[in-house]
Amino acid sequence: MYKFGAMAAAAALVSAVAVPSSAALAEEAAPARPAPSGAAAANQPELDRKAILAIIAEPMASAYMREAGRKAIADGPAAMRRFLEVDQHKIRIDDYTVRISRLLAGAGPGLKEGILALLKKDPGLAELRDFHDVTQYTLRDVDNRVIISGITAHAGPVLRPAALKALKGSPDDRTYFLSAGRYTAQAQDDRAALKRLAKTSAGPRLAKAIRDLLGRAASPSELRTFLEVTQFELRDADAKARPAKR
Numbered sequence: 001m002y003k004f005g006a007m008a009a010a011a012a013l014v015s016a017v018a019v020p021s022s023a024a025l026a027e028e029a030a031p032a033r034p035a036p037s038g039a040a041a042a043n044q045p046e047l048d049r050k051a052i053l054a055i056i057a058e059p060m061a062s063a064y065m066r067e068a069g070r071k072a073i074a075d076g077p078a079a080m081r082r083f084l085e086v087d088q089h090k091i092r093i094d095d096y097t098v099r100i101s102r103l104l105a106g107a108g109p110g111l112k113e114g115i116l117a118l119l120k121k122d123p124g125l126a127e128l129r130d131f132h133d134v135t136q137y138t139l140r141d142v143d144n145r146v147i148i149s150g151i152t153a154h155a156g157p158v159l160r161p162a163a164l165k166a167l168k169g170s171p172d173d174r175t176y177f178l179s180a181g182r183y184t185a186q187a188q189d190d191r192a193a194l195k196r197l198a199k200t201s202a203g204p205r206l207a208k209a210i211r212d213l214l215g216r217a218a219s220p221s222e223l224r225t226f227l228e229v230t231q232f233e234l235r236d237a238d239a240k241a242r243p244a245k246r
Contacts, residue, residue: 044077045076045077045080048077048080048081048084049073049080051084052069052072052073052080052083052084053069053073055069055088056069056070060095062091062095062098064091064094064095065088065091065092065095068083068087068088068091069083069088072087089125092125092129093124093125093128096125096128096129096132097119097128099132100115100118100119100128100131100132100136101115101119103115103136104116107143108139108140108142108143108144108146108147109143109146110139110140110142110143110146111136111139111140111142111143114131114135114136114139115131115136118131137171140171140175141171141174141175144171144174144175144178145167145174147178148163148166148167148174148177148178149167151163151182152164152167155185155186155189156186156188156189156190156192156193157189157192158185158186158188158189158192159182159185159186159188159189162177162181162182162185163177163182163185166178166181183220183221184220186220186223186224187219187220187223187224190220190223190224190226190227191214191223193227194210194213194214194223194226194227195210195214197210197231198210198211198214202238203234203235203237203238203239203241203242204238204241205234205237205238205241206231206234206235206238209226209230209231209234210226210231213226
């Protein structure tokens with residue numbers, strides 16, 4: 001039985017997402033050629049064994065594929081023929097189905113909708129492979145564009161131009177912006193905001209904390225937390241420490 005009925009089976013599969021070569025894809029798409037007859041048939045088991053070893057050595061070969069391939073070799077010529085002509089293709093469908101299902105974790109709304117729509121229609125190997133190797137990245141980029149557009153609405157003078165530049169760039173530019181670039185740009189805006197804060201309404205505790213923070217290599221997350229949370233705690237502390245008016 002090749003269809004996995006539960007995601008627990010995913011533990012038996014590798015999670016690599018390397019894209020196979022065009023030669024490998026062509027081999028996957030076409031059924032294995034039937035075994036020859038006559039004198040050539042004598043060498044066919046060895047050829048089949050080598051073909052199976054090549055399949056289970058592929059970077060994307062799952063633990064299930066490797067196990068089935070090794071079992072076919074152990075069971076002899078007829079089992080190896082069946083593996084090459086039938087079983088490997090069914091297993092590839094299962095493997096791609098599990099890999100694509102795993103993408104739901106952390107997927108944006110566009111990618112999630114695309115995954116669910118694909119899996120509802122019982123797709124074949126070619127469609128699964130195309131989604132895994134191509135379509136998922138297109139949908140990810142659509143989701144990334146939406147996220148970045150939202151960032152520009154409330155971005156500071158450094159973050160906003162960086163976000164607009166990412167929107168005009170490549171999908172890789174947008175991926176980098178969301179994973180790293182946005183935080184670097186936000187940190188520059190946050191440092192500027194802290195300097196302004198220290199010069200205006202900061203009490204003694206808040207002013208000292210700002211000086212200490214800016215005087216060291218604070219991380220982007222530390223700067224953001226200070227502006228969103230810590231400054232208000234220190235403002236309260238400064239207010240309570242002021243002498244009461246008579």
